[in-house]
Amino acid sequence: xxxxxxxxDLNIDSAISLLASSQELALVNQRQVKKLPTLRGKTVVxxxxxxxxxxxxxxxxxAKRLSADVINFDASTSSLSKGESxxxxxxxxxxxxxxxxxxxxxxxxxxxRLASSDWIRGSVINAGDGSHEHPTQALLxxxxxxxxxxxxxNFKGLKVLIVGDILHSxxxxxxxFLLKLLGAEVSVAGPExxxxxEISKLGVTVHHDFDQALADQPNVVMMLRxxxxxxxxxxxxxxSSYVKFWSLGGHRLAGLGPEVVIMHPGPMNRGFExxxxxxxxxxxxxxQQVTNGLAVRMAVLQTTLSGGN
Amino acid sequence: xxxxxxxxxxxxxxxxxxxxxxDTIVEMGTISGSGIDCDSLIGxxxxxxxxxxxxEPGFEASETVLSGSRAxxxxxxxxxxxxxxxxxxxxxxxxxxxxxDAGAEAGYCQVQPIGAVTNDLAGKQLSEISQxxxxxxxxxxxxxxxxxxxxxxxxxxxxxxxxxxGGVIAQHAQDPERTQGAQMxxxxxxxxxxxxxxPRLAEEDIIARDALLAxxxxxxxxxxxxxxxxxxxxxxxxxxxxITITAEVTPHHLLLxxxxxxxxxxxxxxxxxxxxxxxxKALIAxxxxxxxxxxxxxxxxxxxxxxxxxWGHAAFGMLGLETAASILHQVLxxxxxxxxxxxEQLISSRPAAxxxxxxxxxxxxxxxxxxxxxxxxxDLAASTIxxxxxxxxxxxxxxxxxxxxxxLYNGIFTVRDQxxxxxx
Numbered sequence: 224x225x226x227x228x229x230x231x232d233l234n235i236d237s238a239i240s241l242l243a244s245s246q247e248l249a250l251v252n253q254r255q256v257k258k259l260p261t262l263r264g265k266t267v268v269x270x271x272x273x274x275x276x277x278x279x280x281x282x283x284x285x286a287k288r289l290s291a292d293v294i295n296f297d298a299s300t301s302s303l304s305k306g307e308s309x310x311x312x313x314x315x316x317x318x319x320x321x322x323x324x325x326x327x328x329x330x331x332x333x334x335x336r337l338a339s340s341d342w343i344r345g346s347v348i349n350a351g352d353g354s355h356e357h358p359t360q361a362l363l364x365x366x367x368x369x370x371x372x373x374x375x376x377n378f379k380g381l382k383v384l385i386v387g388d389i390l391h392s393x394x395x396x397x398x399x400f401l402l403k404l405l406g407a408e409v410s411v412a413g414p415e416x417x418x419x420x421e422i423s424k425l426g427v428t429v430h431h432d433f434d435q436a437l438a439d440q441p442n443v444v445m446m447l448r449x450x451x452x453x454x455x456x457x458x459x460x461x462x463s464s465y466v467k468f469w470s471l472g473g474h475r476l477a478g479l480g481p482e483v484v485i486m487h488p489g490p491m492n493r494g495f496e497x498x499x500x501x502x503x504x505x506x507x508x509x510x511q512q513v514t515n516g517l518a519v520r521m522a523v524l525q526t527t528l529s530g531g532n
Numbered sequence: 533x534x535x536x537x538x539x540x541x542x543x544x545x546x547x548x549x550x551x552x553x554x555d556t557i558v559e560m561g562t563i564s565g566s567g568i569d570c571d572s573l574i575g576x577x578x579x580x581x582x583x584x585x586x587x588e589p590g591f592e593a594s595e596t597v598l599s600g601s602r603a604x605x606x607x608x609x610x611x612x613x614x615x616x617x618x619x620x621x622x623x624x625x626x627x628x629x630x631x632x633d634a635g636a637e638a639g640y641c642q643v644q645p646i647g648a649v650t651n652d653l654a655g656k657q658l659s660e661i662s663q664x665x666x667x668x669x670x671x672x673x674x675x676x677x678x679x680x681x682x683x684x685x686x687x688x689x690x691x692x693x694x695x696x697x698g699g700v701i702a703q704h705a706q707d708p709e710r711t712q713g714a715q716m717x718x719x720x721x722x723x724x725x726x727x728x729x730x731p732r733l734a735e736e737d738i739i740a741r742d743a744l745l746a747x748x749x750x751x752x753x754x755x756x757x758x759x760x761x762x763x764x765x766x767x768x769x770x771x772x773x774x775i776t777i778t779a780e781v782t783p784h785h786l787l788l789x790x791x792x793x794x795x796x797x798x799x800x801x802x803x804x805x806x807x808x809x810x811x812x813k814a815l816i817a818x819x820x821x822x823x824x825x826x827x828x829x830x831x832x833x834x835x836x837x838x839x840x841x842x843w844g845h846a847a848f849g850m851l852g853l854e855t856a857a858s859i860l861h862q863v864l865x866x867x868x869x870x871x872x873x874x875x876e877q878l879i880s881s882r883p884a885a886x887x888x889x890x891x892x893x894x895x896x897x898x899x900x901x902x903x904x905x906x907x908x909x910x911d912l913a914a915s916t917i918x919x920x921x922x923x924x925x926x927x928x929x930x931x932x933x934x935x936x937x938x939x940l941y942n943g944i945f946t947v948r949d950q951x952x953x954x955x956x
Contacts, residue, residue, distance in 0.1 A: 308837065308840070308841060309841060309842055309845075310837075310840050310841070328842065329844075330842045330843060330844035330845065331715075331725060331726035331727050331796075331843065331844070332725065332726075332727070332796030332842065332843040332844075333796075333842040333843075333844075335795070335796045336796050336797075336798075336841075336842050336843065339795070339796075339797070340840075352726070353726050353727075353844070354726030354727075355725060355726030355727075356726070390723065391726075393726060396724070396726060419723065421719060421720045421723055422723055424720035424723070424724075425720075425723070425724060
């Protein structure tokens, strides 16, 4: 596996194997000395066209724990803001000897464009492209589900409900693709404007009523962040109506079974799509997700750079 | 030296020789004496493209009138209509005359300028439509192509103005409100790929609206690059109603589908977008039943940096002139309903009538020798096309059945034995 651009780059064996490597590497993160020599001498560039402190830091720490040299190439402080093309940036990074480019980009398909170009020889890891995919997020979510629900490599029968702005969410897409690949059942819920019915063609059940969706008794409820920039576009009537119909809290939180896992990719809007009580509930796996992000990104870096898996 | 083309098969299936003296066809039928043997080749009136982007003035890194004319000749065209979205925009008599002159200077085909409908394509105020019509370029077709004339009052006024001299408005049917940021055909694949969708309705209801405006004004309306099954139905309805409407389809919308967008390769990024297999089938049905009148290439060259980018940053458009006839031949042959008469109508006689290019579109004694000889027996590897300054060719790797053997423009070979001729 040279690149990780999309969950579709994986088959079930490579996905399970990545999750197993991640589980092993998670142990490293619990040791006194949290460092392995695996990527010594390798250069990892975090190329971020979109601000994301959390994801960038996660990739940075992951690379450093594997002893790689890490460079952060930030759009706001570089030639990128002077209008340099992706091609020229890529050629520059190639000339500087980048072995891996971890890219976050506001445009769907940007990572695939870079990976399929002849501008670079190194690997591309997609850290989120527009509304398309965020594959490491889906992997860390799957790892969290495995740990919480003791799934091993068997996701069959697992029911996952994803709630919110599915249409614009790369987290939702990558989760849908990965969970379907692993054999889980996925349903999605949200207002019609954010969850158009065509989404069912991705192989998911569509709900336009949160309570009905919860009545199917999902094992995992994944809440998506509502992006503030969507608020102005008439996609839902008001913040208060969104909270009423689509927030996880109150009676919905109370109605969840004791084994249900609450997830959120962060950053959370407490009091909006998720109540403070739900976020801090023992059933919430939000911080475990963050921790698992490190292990998954270490595994992905190691796998792409070794060309194995 | 007169030119004699021997043993041509004409579109109606008859056999004929053609003798050309100067720029004129002087004799047809069986002609004594030797000539260029065209046995088993098809003799057609020179091809006419109602929809070309030549990029000059303003974007000469992408294409010039000369390079675009050479690409046109290589594709069997003897006339092309140059869209107005240049820099400056072709919205005055001076600019359309300059494009006309550049075409004559190049000499590879007739270059007929299309005038902008609105000043600077801004959609606010009508351009100098009458002056452009009365200029040497004698503009009869007007279009803001690339942008829709979305204001219905302005569209109605434009139709009323061209009605006076029998002109035509060529509409790029795209409701701007519902296609903000649109990147590809709306639907399940757009959702899967995370790209903003381009709803079919945003095309279809502009066609319906403008058909009613054409009915109201009695003016001629031409719909550029139809892409949807629903659009074909709307045009079919308008024609049944007696509205003076014509419709165009591009080679790429007949052949390619949105599945190609999965690659995120911007060579497949085009406005209007590639649609689905069901749409291409409906477009082909529309071609066969006469709902769609003409093939227009929408040849849209872009210099490399405009395509060597992320999908979202890349420019819309693809090359078309050099492959159009071969694709049309392949598509029609694929239906089992290929007739050379339909082929000729789609690529020559109807576009000539649509655009008022009276020196084209008909093979007859006394007419200008604008002739394309098509070879249906040899293949065209799309990767070998080479005349455009740009290389945004979506067909690389594809091979089409049939290719242009000779092109004669005003009695001069621009292509002979599949080779573009150097005129100067």
